Amino acid sequence: MGVFKIDETDMELIQALWKNSRTSFNQLGKDLEISGNILKQRSEDLEKAGVFQYQTNPYFSKFGWGGVAFIVDIPKKYRDHYIEKLSKFQELYEIIFSLEERCAIIAILPFNSKEGVTESTINVFINKLQTEIADITIHEHYKLYYRFQEKELELKEAEIKLIRVLREDSRSDLNCLSNRIGLSKKTLSRYLSRFMEEKLIRHTITLQPNKIRNFVIHFLIIKFENDKILRKKIEQIKERIKRYLAYYILVDPPGVAFFVYSENLHEMERLLKELYMLSSIDEVQIVFPSSIIRFQEWKDLVVPLDHK
Secondary structure (H helix, E strand, C coil): CCCECCCHHHHHHHHHHHHCCCCCHHHHHHHHCCCHHHHHHHHHHHHHCCCEEEEEEECHHHHCEEEEEEEEECCHHHHHHHHHHHCCCCCEEEEEEECCCEEEEEEEEECECCCECCHHHHHHHHHHHHHHCCCCEEEEEEEECCCCCCCCCCCCHHHHHHHHHHHHCCCCCHHHHHHHHCCCHHHHHHHHHHHHHCCCEEEEEEECHHHECCCEEEEEEEEECCHHHHHHHHHHHHHHHCCCEEEEEEEECCEEEEEEEECCHHHHHHHHHHHHHCCCEEEEEEECEEEEEECHHHHHHHCCHHHC
8 A cells, every 4th residue: 555645633643542552532532622433533544554553562671671772774775685684683673764774773682670781782782783784884872761670570471462462453452352362351451450550561553654645754863961961851852842743762872762743854954953952962863764664573572581
């Protein structure tokens, strides 16, 4: 299927689903002041067009893992070759391809509760990458901020299975989940409540920028001089770009990665000029994502380390 023309209402719906893709359409209708039935039809059209997929993501650190984003160059003509090579890495979570060669590889690596993902662990993965793909160019990497798990995580086999099923479709209803997992809706509802209360998982969507015709999607990495300044400036930046913001994540070295959208490049140029006027911004990197490949094999890492 080709590209899909969306409007501001679609983008508002995408933003809302990114925050929580299991929110009922009735509630979304109240939040966005639009009929829930209209939003449901729009979401079905967007999903059918391949604009997004429903997904449930574990909070990595709850399972003994931390996210790291590697900024790399992947020539367009070799992308299929790279995908084939990278698919062998169990640590690989997703690749954000761009309209140019600059791309982002997200890997999930083990961490300890005191240091997070260590540089030595990252270097081991980099060496593994460069051994498998000799011509890959890695420019830099960012640790994704995460919550540490202070107590040992205990999950039943049925709970692990539930997370795996939700990874495939976060909007699966209780009837569907009950049929696939073989548990009562009451039990599944209790598991889901626990997951959300303990912040084990997050219901969201995966966006495919190359399916959107009339909006330009940008992946901005804004770096700051230090973490203290980042904490002070983050709300100011979010307020400044809220009209364009799809979602964001904090990174280390101190910075923030934004997925933003605009109707044209001139509009984004104006936004960037405004951002550069803010003091203490060290650097802004821009990637124009064209597609995102998420590797479903990562769902096996949902099993906590002590279950392996």
